[in-house]
Amino acid sequence: xxxxxxxxxxxxxxxxxxxxxxxxxxxxxxxxxxxxxxxxxxxxxxxxxxxxxxxxxxxxxxxxxxxxxxxxxxxxxxxxxxxxxxxxxxxxxxxxxxxxxxxxxxxxxxxxxxxxxxxxxxxxxxxxxxxxxxxxxxxxxxxxxxxxxxxxxxxxxxxxxxxxxxxxxxxxxxxxxxxxxxxxxxxxxxxxxxxxxxxxxxxxxxxxxxxxxxxxxxxxxxxxxxxxxxxxxxxxxxxxxxxxxxxxxxxxxxxxxxxxxxxxxxxxxxxxxxxxxxxxxxxxxxxxxxxxxxxxxxxxxxxxxxxxxxxxxxxxxxxxxx
Amino acid sequence: xxxxxxxxxxxxxxxxxxxxxxxxxxxxxxxxxxxxxxxxxxxxxxxxxxxxxxxxxxxxxxxxxxxxxxxxxxxxxxxxxxxxxxxxxxxxxxxxxxxxxxxxxxxxxxxxxxxxxxxxxxxxxxxxxxxxxxxxxxxxxxxxxxxxxxxxxxxxxxxxxxxxxxxxxxxxxxxxxxxxxxxxxxxxxxxxxxxxxxxxxxxxxxxxxxxxxxxxxxxxxxxxxxxxxxxxxxxxxxxxxxxxxxxxxxxxxxxxxxxxxxxxxxxxxxxxxxxxxxxxxxxxxxxxxxxxxxxxxxxxxxxxxxxxxxxxxxxxxxxxxxxxxxxxxxxx
Numbered sequence: 001x002x003x004x005x006x007x008x009x010x011x012x013x014x015x016x017x018x019x020x021x022x023x024x025x026x027x028x029x030x031x032x033x034x035x036x037x038x039x040x041x042x043x044x045x046x047x048x049x050x051x052x053x054x055x056x057x058x059x060x061x062x063x064x065x066x067x068x069x070x071x072x073x074x075x076x077x078x079x080x081x082x083x084x085x086x087x088x089x090x091x092x093x094x095x096x097x098x099x100x101x102x103x104x105x106x107x108x109x110x111x112x113x114x115x116x117x118x119x120x121x122x123x124x125x126x127x128x129x130x131x132x133x134x135x136x137x138x139x140x141x142x143x144x145x146x147x148x149x150x151x152x153x154x155x156x157x158x159x160x161x162x163x164x165x166x167x168x169x170x171x172x173x174x175x176x177x178x179x180x181x182x183x184x185x186x187x188x189x190x191x192x193x194x195x196x197x198x199x200x201x202x203x204x205x206x207x208x209x210x211x212x213x214x215x216x217x218x219x220x221x222x223x224x225x226x227x228x229x230x231x232x233x234x235x236x237x238x239x240x241x242x243x244x245x246x247x248x249x250x251x252x253x254x255x256x257x258x259x260x261x262x263x264x265x266x267x268x269x270x271x272x273x274x275x276x277x278x279x280x281x282x283x284x285x286x287x288x289x290x291x292x293x294x295x296x297x298x299x300x301x302x303x304x305x306x307x308x309x310x311x312x313x314x315x316x317x318x319x320x321x322x
Numbered sequence: 323x324x325x326x327x328x329x330x331x332x333x334x335x336x337x338x339x340x341x342x343x344x345x346x347x348x349x350x351x352x353x354x355x356x357x358x359x360x361x362x363x364x365x366x367x368x369x370x371x372x373x374x375x376x377x378x379x380x381x382x383x384x385x386x387x388x389x390x391x392x393x394x395x396x397x398x399x400x401x402x403x404x405x406x407x408x409x410x411x412x413x414x415x416x417x418x419x420x421x422x423x424x425x426x427x428x429x430x431x432x433x434x435x436x437x438x439x440x441x442x443x444x445x446x447x448x449x450x451x452x453x454x455x456x457x458x459x460x461x462x463x464x465x466x467x468x469x470x471x472x473x474x475x476x477x478x479x480x481x482x483x484x485x486x487x488x489x490x491x492x493x494x495x496x497x498x499x500x501x502x503x504x505x506x507x508x509x510x511x512x513x514x515x516x517x518x519x520x521x522x523x524x525x526x527x528x529x530x531x532x533x534x535x536x537x538x539x540x541x542x543x544x545x546x547x548x549x550x551x552x553x554x555x556x557x558x559x560x561x562x563x564x565x566x567x568x569x570x571x572x573x574x575x576x577x578x579x580x581x582x583x584x585x586x587x588x589x590x591x592x593x594x595x596x597x598x599x600x601x602x603x604x605x606x607x608x609x610x611x612x613x614x615x616x617x618x619x620x621x622x623x624x625x626x627x628x629x630x631x632x633x634x635x636x637x638x639x640x641x642x643x644x645x646x647x648x649x650x651x652x653x654x
Contacts, residue, residue, distance in 0.1 A: 051512035158598050188367035189539065193583035193594030200591075215512065222585030222592070245587070259517035261542025263584055265565045273521060274514045277482045 005039030005075075006209055007063065007096075007177060012036050012072035014058055018282055030281045032058040033069070034233035037308070040177065045203065045210040047224030047241070049217055049256070051278055055233040056213045060181045063211065064098055065089075094124055097170040101182035103162035107154040113140075113165055114150040120172045139168040143198060160191035164198070171202065179211045184219060196223060217260050221245055226314075229253050232281050232289045235308065239315040249317040252290050288320065296321045327399030329533050330356040330379070330501055335393035337371075337378045339602075340386055346602045348374045350557040351393070353629075356550075358500065361527065361534040363548035363565075365541060365580075367599055371557040372537045376503050379535075380420060381410055397501070416446040419494040423506040425486035429478040435462075435489045436474030442496045461492040466522060484515035488522070495526055502527070503535045508543070520547055541584060545569055553577050556610035557602065559629055562641040573632065573642045575615045609645065621645050 015029040032055045040046055050056050061067040063074060065081045073080045076092055084092050100106035107116055117139055118132045127135055137147055143164040154162055163183065170178055180199070184192040200223060203210060214220050220227055221241060228238040229250065237250040248254045251272075258272045274293050288294070291301040301320055308318040337349035349371045356362045364372040377383045379395055381402065395402040397418065402410065414420075422428040430438060439461060440454035449457075455474065462470035465488040478486055487507060494502055504523065508516035524547060527534050536548060544551055545565065552562040553574065561574040572578050579595035597614040600606065606613050612622040622645050632647045633640040 051514065160598060188599065189541075189580055189583045190367060190595035191598070193585075193592040194596075196585070197592055197594060217513070218585045221587065222589065255514055259513040261516075261520075261540060261546045263541040263545045263569065263581065265545040265569050267545075271517070271521075273517050275518075277484050277515060278512075 004042075006042045006077065007040040007211075008073075008075040009036060009038050009040075009059075009063070010073045010075065012059075012062060012074065013070045014062060014067065015070055028282050031233045031285070032281065033062065034285075035072070036230075036233075036235045038228055038235060038238060040209055040211055042176075042209055043207055044225040045212050045223055047220035047227040048211060048213045048230060049215060049220050049227060050230035051215060051256075053278065053281060054230045055281075056215075056230055057181055059230075060098065060179050060211070060213055063179055064096055065092065090124065094173040095175050096177045096179065097173060097175040099163075099166050099170050099178060099180040099183045101185055103159050103166055103186060104154075106166055107162055109154055112151050112153055113145070113157075116154070116165060117168045117172055120169060124173060126173070135172070136168075139172055142171065142202070143168045158191075160187055160195060163187060163195055167195075167198065167202070171206070174206070175208070177209045177211065179213070181213045182215070183212075185214065185216065192219070199223070217256060229256065232278060234289065234318065235316075236290065236319070237317040238308075239317075243312075243315055247315075249311055249315065249322040250290075250319050251294050251296050251321070255293075288318075327396060328355045329358045329398060330535070331394075331396040332375070332379065333394040333396065335375065335378055335395060336391045337374055337383065338389050338391045339374075340389065343603045346557075346605075347391075348388075348557050348602060349378055352554075352557075352559055353393075354552050354559065354562060356501070356533050356535060358533050359527070359531050360550060361524075361536055361548045362550045362552065363536045363538060363544040364552050364554060365538060365544055366554035367539060367580075369599060369602060370554040372554050373505055374557075375554075376420070376505055376535065376537055379503065380414055380418060382414075382420075412446075415442050415494075415499075416497045417499055418501045418503065419497070419499040420503040420505065421487070421490050421494050421507045423509055425483065425490045425510070426478060428490065429486060431478055434475050434477055435481070439489070439493050439496055442493055446497050457496070458492070461496055462489070464495075464526070465489075465492045466518075467492075483511055484519065487511060487515075487519055491519075491522065491526070495530060495532075498530050499532060501533045501535065503537070505537045506539070507536075509539075523547075541580065553580070556600065556605055558610065558643065559641070560611065560643045562629065562639075563633075564638050567633075567638060567640050571640075573640070573647060574611075574644050575617050575646075576611045579614075609643075617646060619645070 439458035
């Protein structure tokens, strides 16, 4: 039984001009997001993985309506978010919140913790000004920050605590969807585990839906319901968590999984070490984008672009060979 | 039997940092040894002193604010701390070399990579620039850079992160060092590139019969690359043994905590270490981990345990710093 999607991303494209040469004329475009489709089902955590520059964060910015796409639509409960106006847009902004990667640059250093967490409430006029501190105390308790931190500044906190401030701010408007863009990448292992547990507890408590963006495959495996793998602006594989990790179809997913170091010296895994770096996302495209690094590639792979199809129930991949 | 010195023996190294907030021991009586062709991993979270240890070995720390307050660093039996700066400079880049974490900031942006590699060779082996460039080309080939004769003339910004790290490695192995120190060599890289670089490092280590001191926070990399491991916390070594023993029988609660914090298949809930990493200026009394340790008892907050060998006689050594394993020590 398929639940109805909360957020639907339909053939989304976004490219950025690259300025180069004399007078910075625009010659070429980076195709950051190049025709992707997926949906976010209420209550799930969709993990979005890929290497740097593959377009993960651009997807996040688009899904938040912080950037407009070149083409394609994103439907939130059936409405295209890019055509929303006034109250409807404000309501959407309340429903979708973000947690940023860098807990140092994403908090205003001149503001106290209380006003950082309380500001969304003030802007959206959800509470009278005098009731806001009480609500902020509640949020702080929820994420494990002590009440007396209310009047402190961000620089007085460790990175793990700052990330908690960011989480409290994201929760303040009781959103339905939280987009977490590498939320634990900047944290040390012991603090990372605390933060992951906190995110999972909050999801249960408030029935949140997460789009969890990360390059760390073991974290994504731990937290996600389904996982999407991105490569150069395209989704190359999308499958339920267990299936993606146990029976990956796309050779790129296989290579990614085998590149993750396993913290057990007894494990001898089969290594698929890829040659070369990911090609530049700039310029013309032809065939399968992974073909030049793929161990299975044939001549057809360089010519014809593979279609993203359902290869097994709920298991989608774009590959000629599998 | 004649005493054969190990390649590197760090003995009671004590490095202090004098800052406005006060003085702190960032490396506190650290001892370990590294035989030729072994790989020792120094693991720990940020601020635990692993990089400070590496910089102390190469005497790269600026003084002030840092001073090496005590201990010995024996390299082939010779104490590096006794050497005059010109003699130390002879060793850096030649017998001991280092790969830094961030390849973009550690390469000079205004010189071609070829001449940066050639410079190392010209300093240590009295050869002409032309010969040095020829060797540099071969080195770039050895570290897996395609069309090396063209890449010699590239500037660092023209190369990708993985390629830059390969250039750093080429520079580090140019003089065939006996000891290579790699400080988080893959942290700035993507996983597929990380796998390439780690494979390359291990291959070169075998080829040149180097010893590797690998500094990392990633226990996965430790398990795959190291032969020995020292876990550091608050400037101290808290557990030190071979890699199999560490992962199969971790004894220090901090090591256990780190391993339990890692997501693993089939694990429903992570078991993190509670609390935060304490500031080096505000360390607790007694065992430095006692405020976060679930198994701490009275004694832990009063007196600091020693690093002792808990392995039975005749087996591999297993050093642990924890009161749970020091029942026979004085004071009980």
